């Protein structure tokens with residue numbers, strides 16, 4: 001019996017662009033036929049609408065358009081089978097997350113997703129009803145079982161499709177990135193193969209969508225749990241998987257093994273892709289940010305340049321009386337290193353103006369009022385440039401600061417997108433070092449100086465906050481891993497620091513609700529992964 005070629009079409013669908021996504025699928029299928037002699041081409045979950053389409057799924061106008069595009073896929077009558085993810089609404093108004101098997105232009109079979117994820121960033125029970133039946137398609141002598149993403153994360157759907165005779169599973173995914181996700185996927189797939197003995201071809205989408213980054217990384221795992229084919233991460237790809245009938249069922253032949261990234265390299269790529277796609281898919285001309293000579297704005301600038309190219313990035317240093325010459329020098333040096341448009345715009349005159357405006361009500365502007373006024377004048381300045389140029393303001397906030405509210409509402413929290421939103425301060429340093437290892441992008445002095453908001457004389461972050469090494473352990477433990485205060489203290493973290501940090505985390509939810517969106521890179525980000533009340537008296541014993 002001859003071999004059968006399944007092409008993993010790791011594409012980058014754009015949410016809501018049904019016609020564009022269909023064009024992409026037709027182009028990918030044609031290329032898979034012409035270049036790879038594909039028999040089957042598998043697209044990601046919900047490739048027709050992009051994922052997650054959120055409340056677009058509740059628009060009645062969506063479903064006729066889905067039908068139209070499915071008809072286009074059939075009308076192309078390509079001589080292969082296409083497996084396509086799409087949403088469907090039935091006559092009773094129930095909606096389903098589906099996969100279509102389109103064989104030589106005929107809509108030959110379909111499958112309804114059985115396990116609907118409703119945790120973390122997922123909301124599928126808001127939209128869909130689950131299916132209950134397996135789908136197995138006999139094609140070119142092989143029995144293909146269809147499953148959709150979460151279906152392989154639990155045993156039931158895999159058990160059913162194996163019992164229905166599937167010899168290989170085609171798993172359509174929209175599986176967003178976090179730093180440990182690829183390892184989780186491999187473990188889950190290998191466990192299911194262990195339990196039910198059916199190899200899995202796992203096809204993921206790639207690209208940024210608002211707060212989510214899809215990393216691709218599609219793979220084919222054989223009946224022994226070995227990855228025989230590995231697609232690259234963070235870019236679209238068409239990767240062939242060769243199937244052969246052997247004495248022990250279907251074999252997956254060894255194929256392309258794209259190298260995988262890890263650690264900071266993987267995290268950095270996710271941040272660059274998430275930033276680029278947010279700007280590109282929203283049709284924005286470029287970005288502008290406040291460059292302070294500190295590490296957060298320095299790393300954000302490097303990411304922006306890697307994402308968009310220096311010519312689309314602008315940096316502004318806005319000194320005030322507390323800004324050190326070293327900060328100005330470091331900001332200027334980085335702007336030169338990266339060759340971005342750069343301006344020094346002092347905010348002193350703005351501060352004087354505000355002093356006069358406020359004089360009848362506030363004769364003295366001091367303390368936190370003075371600190372925040374500086375941050376807000378910088379925000380106003382950046383927004384003026386944004387309005388005049390159309391460039392989006394990048395917020396430089398990181399996860400450690402937003403955890404404890406160490407930022408100013410309508411000040412340094414302005415912006416349309418926050419690349420570092422889910423990155424802890426200790427990771428910011430590691431990423432800066434990693435990035436400089438590729439080529440010089442951040443002056444060494446920015447990395448080695450102690451962090452300071454420079455909003456009052458000699459201010460250092462660690463005067464107000466626990467040292468970042470400790471704060472980040474608390475955030476990681478309390479927010480990401482859901483540990484109790486007692487568990488944190490048992491890990492040798494000072495009880496007073498634990499108590500203070502947890503109080504700050506919980507009392508600053510109000511600020512986070514007003515923060516710009518940013519890229520999710522951890523298993524639990526602030527935002528949809530962690531929905532906390534602003535008004536709350538809940539406490540846990542210390």
Ligand SMILES: Nc1ncnc2c1ncn2[C@@H]1O[C@H](COP(=O)(O)OP(=O)(O)OC[C@H]2O[C@@H]([n+]3cccc(C(=O)O)c3)[C@H](O)[C@@H]2O)[C@@H](O)[C@H]1O
Pocket residue numbers: 368371372375401405406407408409410411412452453455461510534
């Ligand atoms: N539950 C609640 N819901 C809604 N609003 C609430 C609230 N509780 C207080 N508020 C309001 O929030 C306001 C306070 O917030 P806000 O004006 O932002 O200011 P606030 O949190 O008081 O001060 C900002 C702090 O962040 C520091 N900072 C600023 C800028 C940059 C950095 C850095 O290193 O990156 C650090 C700065 O040194 C200062 O200590 C109050 O006026 C209060 O009315």
Ligand SMILES: Nc1ncnc2c1ncn2[C@@H]1O[C@H](COP(=O)(O)OP(=O)(O)OP(=O)(O)O)[C@@H](O)[C@H]1O
Pocket residue numbers: 289290291292293294295296297298316317318319320323378396401412451452453454
């Ligand atoms: N003098 C400045 N010129 C331009 N932008 C500034 C200036 N000071 C602060 N900002 C902006 O406000 C953000 C918050 O900066 P701040 O210095 O208060 O603390 P930070 O969070 O440690 O940031 P960074 O590490 O970038 O300094 C900065 O990242 C930057 O975008």
Ligand SMILES: NC(=O)CC[C@H](N)C(=O)O
Pocket residue numbers: 045117122148149150151153173174175176
């Ligand atoms: N779309 C989905 O079903 C995603 C859920 C799945 N566990 C994942 O993130 O990989």
